[in-house]
Amino acid sequence: MVPVGGYAPVPAPGQAPPSASSGLQPLPSAAASAAVDAQREQDNLFLQLREASRQNDADRAAGLAARLPNYAIPSYVDYYRLKPRLRDASNEEVLDFLKRYEGSAIADRLRNDWLLELGRRRDWAQFDRELPRFVKNDDYQLKCYALLSRAVKGQNVADEARVLLDNPPNYGDACAALVAQLAQSGQFTTKDLLAQLRLAGEMHATGPSRRTALLLGASDTRAAQAVDVPALAMARGVGSTPAERQIYLVALGRMARTSMKLATVALNKNASKLSAEELATGWANIAYAASLTLAPDAYDDWQRAAGAPLSWQQLEWKTRIALRRGDWKMVRSTIEAMEKPQREQTGWTYWLARAYVALDRKDDAQTLLRRIADQNSFYGQLAMEELGQQIATPPSAAPPTPAELAQAASNPGFKRALKFFSLRLRFEGTREWNWALNNMTERQLLASAEYARQNQILDRMVSTSERTRTEFDYTQRFPAPHDDILQPTAQSLGLDQAWVYGLIRQESRFVTDAQSGVGAAGLMQVMPSTGKWVAEKIGLADYGHGMLNDIRTNIVLGTNYLNMVLANADGSQVLATAAYNAGPARARSWRGLLNTPMEGAIFVETIPFDETRTYVRNVMSNATNYAALFDRRPQSLKARLGTISPRSGGIGLP
Template sequence: MLRSPVVGPVLFSLFILAGFCTPALANTAVDTNSQTSSSTKSVATDRQLAAQRDLYRQSLKLIGNRDWQKLRRQRTQLVDYPLYPYLIYADLIADLRYARRHEVGNYLRRYQGSVKAQHLRARWLDYLARRAYWQTYTEYYDPKTASVSRRCNYYLAQYRLDNKPLAISEGLKLWSEGKSQPKACDKLFGLLIKYKHISESLAWQRFNAALINHNFQLARYLKRFLKSPEYLKRHQLYYDIDRNPRRLSQHKAFNSNSAEERKVLEHGLVHLARRDPNLSLKYWTRYQLSHEFNHRAQAKIVSAIIKGLYQKGHRTAADSYFTDHLSLLNQTLDGELTEWRIRQALAELDWPAASLWLARLPTASQQKTVWRYWKIRSMESNPATTLNPELNQLTRALARERDFYGFLASEKLDKSYSINHNPAIVDDQLLRSIANIPAIQRARELHHHGDSLDANREWAAASKSYQRQDWIAAAVLASQWQWHNKAIAAMGSAKYWDDVEIRFPLAYVQPINQAAKNAGIQNYLLFALARQESAFNATATSGAGAMGLIQVMPATAKSTARKHRLPYVSKKQLHKASVNLPIGSRYYSDLLQRFGNNRILATAAYNAGPTRVDQWLRKTNGKLPFDVWMTLIPFKETRSYVRNVMMYSAIYSRKLGMTPPMLQQHELDRLL
């Protein structure tokens, strides 16, 4: 066994680069994600690999220029390169026609299970469907990888090929989903409707599913399939419950105790609890006697009623009802509502109530660092427990954690933070095994060429069946390849948190140092932002549209660049560290200035927006200590985000040889 957070260059050349070849198209070996054939293994030198990479880059240009003849000649020199299948794929996709079906079949067999084989199958099936080659479609269809659109086309093919019973039964299953299905399903569904295969009961089933999914447009559409007065009456009643949950007063109308009816009642009672919790409680008292709600549904309804009562000012009643249902709520919701109640106590600085509800947390939740910290704070705030020896014991135990609250506990004891670095133990043979997986080889090369989308796909394909030690080995490899976001994620998948070198890399050192200097902020803070925002993935794009290392929104980039006269032309530039870091760091610096050089507030604003932080500050009106204010941030993501950035900044400062406190004195002292 080797303790090897870093793999040396000699080992690297011997086994990290080993086996970097894939079967030629003429080779009959199957290329899978989990094993390699001995005939494909070779030791590629650095020079050979560099030459192959250069030739592959040239081939990509030929693809861009659609110079297929030259590409076919040139790719013969890349038969042993991991990305050789990508060149074959590009050729096939550029000229996909029925006459090439045998080439397509050969590719699918020889690269079976690979990412590009799945892509080619999908493109080929779409081609066959557009041209109504239904028999061939059924021959190439794979149910394990088929999308909903291709499933619909498959059963349409079966219908056209006179296998109508199968097409109808499976088509009805697809139609009955409580959501709108892809446009590709329209032809199949049209046949089901035309020949009256959709029963009223099936339409009613789909209506209920759509209503529960809040798909009201689909729910309205489904009314056309309902003919009987009973169904039409219930359709209107159920539909009205969402808009006016007081219709729940019509108890006699809800008498079936069906799963669908219970879902509608649950939905209505939760909605009503937000508007009129007392009325919701009244109806719930009756419906829980007439209907058999499962524990999760009960917990959801009771939770909504408790929150409604509390927010309407009926706190004593809310707490009493909560206490009566504590076991159900803790077991079903994992203490989530109890945690909410603790935050309400903290908002009032009601330390006795905080202590009471902390003690009512499930045992597992009480071990979370956040609630261990608040137990300490509640004991500190109670004159009866400030001298209790347990207080010092709890603080010392918490200070041993590498955690935001652990670092705060260390400050209380005036001791150094517990970084707790413990390098992962990695076995040579396992490293070689992971490095020789063809999909991992392809992933590494795609990452090298900047194709992050396909690199991520290959990595995911390779790691489907990883065990814990496999993930750790993969993390070591990714770290060696400077693929930091994958190394960090792999350690997370392994739940191995103590290899601080891999989990907190010093990446993009020069551009981060320069951007921090120009923006007038600490470099370790910028490292922390990059670690939290993208895990050092320069090509990251969030669902909201934020881009790059420190996730800058294009609109923010445009206004910040204009304000500070920074070069910026288009949002694509935000994937470049040389553009992203200067703009993002200046924006963060602006937030610091706006919020009185308070990094807690600036960091919250960087995540949730400065307008929201202004709103939260107006609500608390300068009455709360920093830690209470952080705990009361309405968004769970932002609460975690601020804690992480502050903790990460402390870790990075120490990696850079500095020992500033995680929070400055003015940040600790200011009431928010």
């Protein structure tokens, strides 16, 4: 492989770097060694500069940047020099940076940073000039500042704000200021503020709870207690004002997370002091808490909550509990009560279609299913099967030509990405790679994905190839590396190879040295304690924690553990996948709540952990695609999901 633009392709761990082109004469060893040492020193200075900038140490950043006048990525040297001084930098200095690097990923990153600073200063004139130039437009705080800028000018933004303001833990200064401005200008009514108070309590956001209580003329201390010390807040009583009663109901919902019995007794005791809507809200708070543990009373609690204003999370869990009960009328009515953006999400579109089928509205169901059936995702695949189709691999596009690959290799963004990957700066490398994909044609995307494959950056290959809509290469989307290790290992254990690859794709996207925040390592993201336990069980001699990133060891440990959780789940891939992510004890407890067999898709939809629910969906969808690719015939996701039966037993696992 020939290095491009001075950046060497990133070797896989354990592999030697690719050799230089035969057209280049090797340097004398002393000169080569000196060049390597010099580059290593420059890279080390750059990493120090990055860290100084992240710590807002402007003086140290300036000193380090001065020692990197000819570094390979000058835009980032300038960015890391400027970022710690952004609060004090003049508009002219920032605009000069943006002009020099206009159109680049790092310019858009600085524009994001600067817009946040302009919003903090309330410099709406400069903010409004710069916001339309922000390409990513994915910053929650900036969306709030954008509405705030319009609101202070007298524009009515209440409807847009109601949709946006649904995540109090992420509010920060921008969204808090927006809520305050809307309240003070009368655009937000008491009803809106009470809804914000309920949502903040539901999502354990103490700061927003305090601020909203003050806007309502209530005690911010009591609001904080309702979230953090609900027993104390409940002991103070229901209160006399609507805000005080909502604070009490927040405390009731928080208490239900730890003691459903105490919360239920308290609500029944104080029912006469609450309006009909407030009483229903209390039951909704209890029903939500019960739903998160799949408690048997959750369905009845939701019935008692009729007439309560529900948050988006409560609507989702009311729907899930209705699915578990098989109450398709409740499924339909609850999904139809969602706001349009939520209702039109792929999952709720699918379940609404299923409700229409059950309620003999087949034409309406077909319309919804066709809307999502072209999406190669968990719900898109299920929709295909509802329409009588199965999941197959589409015809493969013509491979990229040498000219198309050469164009990809010359892309400056990819060159920067390769440099970052060589420095193990995956966040920056991914940002540069993804930015370079903007406005690419289908053919350019396929060539870029192939270029990622050539450089052994398989996670970028997968994500890049997934962007195509008319031309496909499923060997890019669903790669099967290390088959010489995985295939015989899976075969010896009797594991479905498609499922194992589907799990690896979700766990690490084939980044061999992937490391999670909790310490899981390698392709199969094996936890150190699990690796040690499995190594002892299978008699792996001389095993040490440092071996977890070794590809062979990681696959051997991961597949053996997967085989154990599969046996413990009576062969259910759904249960075993959930156990692999959330732990066998949790998967057993969820299964233990079943009294009768449950459709696999409904079981997956009602997994209480958001992360695990998404994980299982993706793994099972991946596995179906891998099976179609490996077997060269259509597959059924529904058959793979199967039916989840009540617990029968199982071996003990960590």
